[in-house]
Amino acid sequence: MKSLRRFVTRMVNSATRRRNDERLKEEIEEHIALQTAENLRAGLSPVEARRQAMLKFGGVETAKEDYRAERGLQFVENFARDVRFAIRMLRKSPGFTAVAVVTLAVAIGANAVVFGVLDALILRPLNVPHAESLWGLERGPDKAVNQSYPDYLDLRDRNRSFEDLAAYNVTQVGLDTGNNPSDFWILEVTGNYFDALGIHPYLGRFFHSSDEHGPNSAPYIVLTHAFWHSRFQDDRSVVGRIVQLNKHPFTILGVAPPEFRGTLVFVSPDFWVPLVNQEQLEGVNVLNARGNRGILMVLGHLKAGVTPAQAVADLNSIGFYLEKTYPKDDGQMTFSLTRPGLTGDWLGGPIKAFLTGLMLLAGLILLAACANLGSLFAARAADRSRELAVRLALGAGPMRILRQLFTEAMLVSLIGGAAGLWGSVVLLGGLSVWEPLPTAPVHIPANPDAKVYVIALLLSLASAFLFGAVPVRQVLHTDPYRVIKSGSITTVGRRVTVRDLLLVVQIAICAVLVTSSMVAVRGLVRSLHSSFGFEPRNAMLVETALSMAGYRGDAVPTMQKRMIDALETIPNIKSVGLIDRLPLYYGANSETVFSDKTADLRPANGAAEAMVYKVSPEYFDAARTSLLAGRTFTWHDDKSSPRVAVVNREFASKIFGSADNAIGGYYNADGSRIQVVGIVEDGKYASLAEDPQPAMFFPILQSPSSQAALVVRSNGDPQQLAAAIKSTVQGLDAGLPFGIHTWSHELESALFPSRMATLSLGVLGAMGAMLSITGIFGMAAYSVSKRLRELGIRMALGAQRKEILQAALGRAFKLLAFGSAAGLFLGILASRVLASIVYQATPRDPLVLAGVVLAMSLLGLLATWIPAQRALSVDPAILLREE
Amino acid sequence: MKQKTDVLQGTLALMVLKTLDVLGSLHGYGIARRIEQISGDLLAVNQGTLYPVLLKLEQEGAIASEWGASENNRRARFYRLTREGRKQLQLETQDWEQTAAIIGRFFEAKAEDLS
Numbered sequence: 001m002k003s004l005r006r007f008v009t010r011m012v013n014s015a016t017r018r019r020n021d022e023r024l025k026e027e028i029e030e031h032i033a034l035q036t037a038e039n040l041r042a043g044l045s046p047v048e049a050r051r052q053a054m055l056k057f058g059g060v061e062t063a064k065e066d067y068r069a070e071r072g073l074q075f076v077e078n079f080a081r082d083v084r085f086a087i088r089m090l091r092k093s094p095g096f097t098a099v100a101v102v103t104l105a106v107a108i109g110a111n112a113v114v115f116g117v118l119d120a121l122i123l124r125p126l127n128v129p130h131a132e133s134l135w136g137l138e139r140g141p142d143k144a145v146n147q148s149y150p151d152y153l154d155l156r157d158r159n160r161s162f163e164d165l166a167a168y169n170v171t172q173v174g175l176d177t178g179n180n181p182s183d184f185w186i187l188e189v190t191g192n193y194f195d196a197l198g199i200h201p202y203l204g205r206f207f208h209s210s211d212e213h214g215p216n217s218a219p220y221i222v223l224t225h226a227f228w229h230s231r232f233q234d235d236r237s238v239v240g241r242i243v244q245l246n247k248h249p250f251t252i253l254g255v256a257p258p259e260f261r262g263t264l265v266f267v268s269p270d271f272w273v274p275l276v277n278q279e280q281l282e283g284v285n286v287l288n289a290r291g292n293r294g295i296l297m298v299l300g301h302l303k304a305g306v307t308p309a310q311a312v313a314d315l316n317s318i319g320f321y322l323e324k325t326y327p328k329d330d331g332q333m334t335f336s337l338t339r340p341g342l343t344g345d346w347l348g349g350p351i352k353a354f355l356t357g358l359m360l361l362a363g364l365i366l367l368a369a370c371a372n373l374g375s376l377f378a379a380r381a382a383d384r385s386r387e388l389a390v391r392l393a394l395g396a397g398p399m400r401i402l403r404q405l406f407t408e409a410m411l412v413s414l415i416g417g418a419a420g421l422w423g424s425v426v427l428l429g430g431l432s433v434w435e436p437l438p439t440a441p442v443h444i445p446a447n448p449d450a451k452v453y454v455i456a457l458l459l460s461l462a463s464a465f466l467f468g469a470v471p472v473r474q475v476l477h478t479d480p481y482r483v484i485k486s487g488s489i490t491t492v493g494r495r496v497t498v499r500d501l502l503l504v505v506q507i508a509i510c511a512v513l514v515t516s517s518m519v520a521v522r523g524l525v526r527s528l529h530s531s532f533g534f535e536p537r538n539a540m541l542v543e544t545a546l547s548m549a550g551y552r553g554d555a556v557p558t559m560q561k562r563m564i565d566a567l568e569t570i571p572n573i574k575s576v577g578l579i580d581r582l583p584l585y586y587g588a589n590s591e592t593v594f595s596d597k598t599a600d601l602r603p604a605n606g607a608a609e610a611m612v613y614k615v616s617p618e619y620f621d622a623a624r625t626s627l628l629a630g631r632t633f634t635w636h637d638d639k640s641s642p643r644v645a646v647v648n649r650e651f652a653s654k655i656f657g658s659a660d661n662a663i664g665g666y667y668n669a670d671g672s673r674i675q676v677v678g679i680v681e682d683g684k685y686a687s688l689a690e691d692p693q694p695a696m697f698f699p700i701l702q703s704p705s706s707q708a709a710l711v712v713r714s715n716g717d718p719q720q721l722a723a724a725i726k727s728t729v730q731g732l733d734a735g736l737p738f739g740i741h742t743w744s745h746e747l748e749s750a751l752f753p754s755r756m757a758t759l760s761l762g763v764l765g766a767m768g769a770m771l772s773i774t775g776i777f778g779m780a781a782y783s784v785s786k787r788l789r790e791l792g793i794r795m796a797l798g799a800q801r802k803e804i805l806q807a808a809l810g811r812a813f814k815l816l817a818f819g820s821a822a823g824l825f826l827g828i829l830a831s832r833v834l835a836s837i838v839y840q841a842t843p844r845d846p847l848v849l850a851g852v853v854l855a856m857s858l859l860g861l862l863a864t865w866i867p868a869q870r871a872l873s874v875d876p877a878i879l880l881r882e883e
Numbered sequence: 884m885k886q887k888t889d890v891l892q893g894t895l896a897l898m899v900l901k902t903l904d905v906l907g908s909l910h911g912y913g914i915a916r917r918i919e920q921i922s923g924d925l926l927a928v929n930q931g932t933l934y935p936v937l938l939k940l941e942q943e944g945a946i947a948s949e950w951g952a953s954e955n956n957r958r959a960r961f962y963r964l965t966r967e968g969r970k971q972l973q974l975e976t977q978d979w980e981q982t983a984a985i986i987g988r989f990f991e992a993k994a995e996d997l998s
C-alpha cells in the first residue's frame with residue numbers, strides 16, 4: 001500500500017516538476033538563514049556565519065539532485081530526458097538521421113518481406129485442426145507425390161498408422177450457374193477429404209465417404225468461402241441449388257469455413273468436387289487404372305502415438321505387397337512422409353532452399369546496414385568527443401553517457417524499423433492479392449501476421465544494440481582532460497581499427513549480393529534465349545477442354561479435326577496443330593518405355609522414362625519443332641493402322657543408340673509395340689532447368705485426348721487474329737469454353753520461378769550496392785575531414801594531387817579491394833544454391849566475374865568522388881590559419 | 884581514515900519521526916538542530932540530506948507539511964506527524980528495540996555461555 005501510494009505520487013511529480021523545485025529552493029534558503037542567524041548569535045562575523053551555515057548544509061546541488069531522485073521516478077525522467085535530447089541531436093543533423101533511418105528501413109523492410117513470404121509458404125502449417133500430425137505421402141527414391149487411385153485405396157484400407165487417408169487432384173472445369181459458362185480451378189477430392197482433415201462446414205453440409213457409390217455417383221459441390229462470396233454474393237440459399245459442371249448437373253451441398261482454402265498453400269481453388277466423378281469432370285476415368293498415377297497427393301493425420309517412422313514402415317510393407325501383387329503396374333513402392341501444403345519435396349524443396357537462401361541474404365543486408373551505421377555512429381561519437389568530455393568532466397558517469405548514446409541508436413532504429421515494417425506490410429498485402437500467372441490460380445498467401453511484426457521489432461532492437469555498441473569502447477576510453485586540452489584527438493594510425501573491419505565485412509557482404517544477382521540475371525537471360533524445342537513467338541494458343549462441353553468418345557477427335565480445318569481457312573494463318581498438353585506447362589506426363597527385346601514389362605525393367613505428348617499431324621509444323629529424320633504423322637495414322645511414334649533425339653540415342661537405328665525401329669510403351677517413324681529436335685518439357693529428356697509423340701487419332709491446346713502459327717502479329725479465331729471457334733460450338741493466349745504469355749508460368757529469383761536477387765543486389773556506396777562514402781568523407789589539416793600541410797610542402805589522393809583515399813580503396821575479393825569468392829560459393837532454381841546459373845562465367853569487379857570499382861569511384869574533390873580543394877593557407 | 888558514523892537513511896527517518904513525535908510541528912532546520920543536539924558530535928550529518936528523507940516520509944503519508952511563519956517571521960515549511968506516522972513510529976521503535984536487544988545479547992555473550 002505504502003509503496004504504491006508513493007509510486008503514484010512520484011509519477012504525478014514526474015509530470016509536474018517546476019512547482020516543487022521552487023518549494024525546495026525556498027526551504028533551503030530558510031534553513032540556511034536560520035543557521036546563519038544561529039551562527040551570528042554565537043558571535044561569528046556575518047560572512048563567516050553564512051559560510052559555516054553553507055558548509056553545514058553540505059552540497060546544495062547534491063541535496064537537490066537527491067531530492068529530485070526521491071520525488072520523481074529517476075529512471076523514467078532520465079529516459080524521457082534522453083529521448084528529448086536524442087531527438088534534439090538527431091534534428092540537428094538531418095542528413096545523418098535520414099541516411100540512418102532510410103538504411104534501416106530498407107534493411108528491416110527487406111527482412112520483414114522475405115520473412116513474411118517464408119512464414120506464409122513454409123512456417124505456417126495448413127489451416128486445419130492438429131496440423132502437426134498431418135502428413136503427405138511421397139513415393140520412391142524420387143519422392144514422387146502422385147499415386148494411382150487403386151493404390152490409394154489399398155494404402156487407405158490396409159494401413160494401421162493413419163486415422164484416415166484422403167487424396168486430391170487439381171483440375172479445371174466449366175461451371176454454368178445459368179447462362180454463363182466459364183472455367184474454374186477445383187480440387188477433386190476423395191469423399192472422406194473433409195472428415196479426414198477435420199473441417200466442419202460453414203454452411204450446409206459436406207460430402208462424406210458414404211456418398212460415394214462408384215463412378216459418377218456423387219454429383220456434389222462444396223464451395224470455398226471466397227468463391228461463395230464473389231460468385232454467389234454470400235447467398236445462403238445456394239445450398240441445394242443445382243448447377244452445371246461440364247454440362248452435368250451437380251448439387252451445391254455447402255460452404256467451407258473462410259480460413260480453409262484447400263490443401264495446397266499457393267493454390268486457391270474455387271470449389272471441391274468428389275473424385276469419383278472424375279469422368280464427368282475430366283472426360284476420362286482413371287479410377288481403375290493402377291498404372292496411371294493421376295492422384296496429385298495423398299495425405300492424412302497420424303493416429304495418436306504413432307511416430308512417422310512407424311507409419312513409414314507400415315506403408316512400406318503395403319508397398320511391398322503391392323509390388324508383389326501388381327508387378328506390371330507397381331514398382332519402387334517405398335514411402336516417406338512430407339509436410340503437405342507444398343506437394344512435398346517436388347516443389348517444397350526448391351522453394352524452401354530458395355527462401356532460406358533469400359532470408360540469409362536479407363539477414364546479411366541487415367548486418368551490412370548495421371556495420372554501416374556502426375561506423376557512422378562511431379564517427380559521430382568521435383566528432384562529439386568534446387561534448388562527451390565536458391559531460392564526463394561535470395560528473396556524468398560513463399553508464400549515463402552510454403545510455404544516452406544507446407537511446408539515440410534505439411530511436412533511429414525504431415523509426416527505421418517502423419518505416420520498414422510499414423513498407424513491408426504494404427508489399428506483402430500487394431503480394432497476397434497478386435496473381436502472378438495468367439492461367440493458374442496461383443497466389444502467395446502472404447498477409448502479414450503478428451509474427452512479422454514481432455520479427456521487425458526484434459530486428460530493430462537487435463540492430464540498435466549492434467550498431468549502438470560500436471562506439472562503446474571509444475566512449476569508455478575518453479579522457480576528458482586530454483580532449484578538452486587539445487581538441488578532438490585523431491589517431492591516424494596504421495593499425496586496423498574496428499571501423500575498418502566493419503567496412504570490409506560490409507563490402508564483402510555487398511559483393512556477395514552483387515555477385516549472386518548477376519549470376520541470376522545472366523542465367524535468366526540465357527534461359528530466355530535457349531532453345532525450347534518449339535518457337536513461342538508468333539503463335540497463339542487456343543485451349544479447349546471438349547469434355548467440359550460434353551464431347552465423348554469419337555466425337556472428340558472429330559470436333560478437333562473440324563476446329564483445325566476451320567482455323568486453317570483464316571487468312572494469315574499458316575498452320576494449326578494440336579497437342580494434348582503443352583510442354584513447359586505445369587508438369588508433364590511421362591511413361592516408362594521398354595526396348596523391343598524386353599519381355600517382362602514391369603516398371604523395374606524399363607529402359608527410360610519418356611515424356612508423352614499426343615499431337616495432330618500439323619503440330620510439328622505449327623510449333624516449329626524441326627524434324628531431323630523420317631516423317632511426321634498424317635491423318636491416316638489412326639486406330640486402324642499400326643501404332644507409330646515420333647521421338648526426340650535424346651529418346652533415339654537412349655533407346656536405340658543412334659538416330660539411324662531408331663527410324664523404323666520398335667519399342668514398347670503404353671502396353672503396345674510402337675514403331676518410330678520420325679525424329680525431332682530435343683526441347684524443354686517439364687522445366688527450363690532440366691537436362692535433355694527423352695520424349696515421344698503419339699498421333700492424336702491413335703491416343704485421343706479431350707484436353708487439348710491448338711497451336712495457331714501465323715504470319716506476323718498473332719494478336720490481331722484473336723478475334724477471327726474466337727468467332728471461328730464459337731461458330732463451331734457456342735457452348736464450348738475456351739481460352740486464347742499468345743504462347744509467349746503462356747510461357748510466363750515456366751519462367752516464373754527464375755523471374756522471381758532474379759527479381760528478388762536483383763533487388764537485394766541493388767540494396768547491397770546502395771549500402772556499400774553509403775558505407776564507403778561515410779568512411780572516406782570522415783577520414784578526409786579528420787585529416788584536412790594534415791592534407792593541408794602536405795600540400796603546403798608541395799605534395800602533388802596524386803599523392804594527396806593516395807593519402808586521403810588509399811586506405812578506403814585498399815579496404816574496398818579486400819572486401820570485394822572476399823565477397824566475390826563467397827558469392828561464387830553461394831551461387832551453387834542458385835543453380836537449382838535459375839536455369840544455367842553458373843558463377844564460373846567470365847562476364848559475371850568481370851561484371852562484379854567492374855560494379856564494385858564503379859561503386860568505389862562513385863562513393864569516393866565527393867570526398868576526393870574535397871581533399872583536392874584543400875587550400876592550405878586558409879586551413880592552417882583557421883586551426 | 885576512519886569516518887564518523889555514516890547515518891543511514893532509514894535511521895535518519897526514524898529520528899525524524901521521533902523528533903516530530905516529541906516536539907510536535909517543526910520546520911526542517913528545527914528537526915536538524917534537534918537531531919544534532921541529541922546525538923552530539925557523534926553524528927555529523929550534512930543537513931542537506933534531511934530534505935530527501937522528509938520528502939520520502941511525506942510521500943509515504945507518515946508526515947504532513949504546511950507553510951507557517953518561522954522564528955524570524957519568514958515563511959517556512961512545518962512538518963508534523965500524521966496518525967499513520969505515529970503507527971509507523973511505534974512499529975519501528977519496537978523493531979529497533981528488538982534488534983538492539985538481540986545484538987546487545989550477542990555482545991554480552993561469552994564463550995562459556997555457549998558451551
